[in-house]
Amino acid sequence: MKIATYNVNGVNGRLPVLLRWLKETTPDVVCLQELKAPQEKFPEAAIQDAGYHAIWHGQKSWNGVAILSRSGQPKEVRRVLPGDPEDSHSRYIEAMIGDVLVGCLYLPNGNPAPGPKFDYKLRWFERLTLHAKEVLASGIPAVLTGDYNVMPTEKDVYKPERWVEDALFRPETRAAFKTLTAQGWTDAIRKLHPDETIYTFWDYFRNAYGRNAGLRIDHFLLSPQLASRLKAAGVDREVRGWEKSSDHAPVWIELTGTGRNPLISPPSH
DNA sequence: ATGGCTCCATACTGGAGA
Numbered sequence: 001m002k003i004a005t006y007n008v009n010g011v012n013g014r015l016p017v018l019l020r021w022l023k024e025t026t027p028d029v030v031c032l033q034e035l036k037a038p039q040e041k042f043p044e045a046a047i048q049d050a051g052y053h054a055i056w057h058g059q060k061s062w063n064g065v066a067i068l069s070r071s072g073q074p075k076e077v078r079r080v081l082p083g084d085p086e087d088s089h090s091r092y093i094e095a096m097i098g099d100v101l102v103g104c105l106y107l108p109n110g111n112p113a114p115g116p117k118f119d120y121k122l123r124w125f126e127r128l129t130l131h132a133k134e135v136l137a138s139g140i141p142a143v144l145t146g147d148y149n150v151m152p153t154e155k156d157v158y159k160p161e162r163w164v165e166d167a168l169f170r171p172e173t174r175a176a177f178k179t180l181t182a183q184g185w186t187d188a189i190r191k192l193h194p195d196e197t198i199y200t201f202w203d204y205f206r207n208a209y210g211r212n213a214g215l216r217i218d219h220f221l222l223s224p225q226l227a228s229r230l231k232a233a234g235v236d237r238e239v240r241g242w243e244k245s246s247d248h249a250p251v252w253i254e255l256t257g258t259g260r261n262p263l264i265s266p267p268s269h
Numbered sequence: 270a271t272g273g274c275t276c277c278a279t280a281c282t283g284g285a286g287a
Binding site: 009010012013014034036037060061062109110111149163166167168201203204205206208215217244246247 | 272273274275276277278284285286287
């Protein structure tokens with residue numbers, strides 16, 4: 001079972017790139033962020049033609065998240081992160097895909113920091129951490145994936161000293177990520193590639209992609225039940241070099257088993 | 270340190286992104 005996450009930066013503006021990537025890599029499950037489209041403007045027909053069932057939570061101009069699945073309709077669990085009825089941003093959607101709970105998230109950027117946007121980011125992070133604890137307590141195999149807007153360590157940014165004041169790298173932000181993972185979540189990319197330089201985002205300025213001046217901010221956090229099924233993980237880096245690409249690249253993991261019913265999975269010889 | 274690029278909105282410019 002292959003699960004991917006991709007901050008598309010405009011699902012309609014990037015549709016040719018998205019469809020080409022789906023066709024070439026055929027992930028079983030895809031989490032999308034930054035749809036930048038209202039609910040009724042999601043390109044449902046094109047996604048269906050590509051072989052995917054989808055649920056999504058759109059929003060005019062900004063934000064917006066979706067979950068795509070090749071193996072039947074995702075069973076939606078929620079489309080709002082609990083904890084703040086006043087929060088109007090479409091930044092979270094969650095579904096069961098087979099035996100796996102998939103949480104798709106777009107954590108706030110938080111710049112400029114300090115300030116109200118940074119406060120919102122940290123509050124959102126606290127809500128995510130509370131929810132993640134309940135997910136772990138449920139014992140359901142779970143993955144929380146998406147654009148976390150956090151570089152967890154200095155290894156995850158091309159020039160750490162330039163980013164220490166930035167909302168994506170400030171001590172409070174890194175501490176929040178650490179608090180979350182300390183509940184028992186596994187950072188899938190780092191688990192399999194502990195020392196590699198791996199980025200998932202390169203900005204549009206100053207030839208950042210060409211210079212590999214990137215950030216690792218899109219993550220997969222796995223519950224213990226899924227961490228033990230982790231087989232492979234990587235970044236489809238070349239997609240960032242395509243014409244009209246998002247500033248993020250897709251990130252993916254592969255789990256053993258189909259995700260449909262672990263009790264009747266075929267033997268692996 | 271700054272500005273560079275690209276999206277969307279209802280538009281010939283501005284906000285947001287990271």
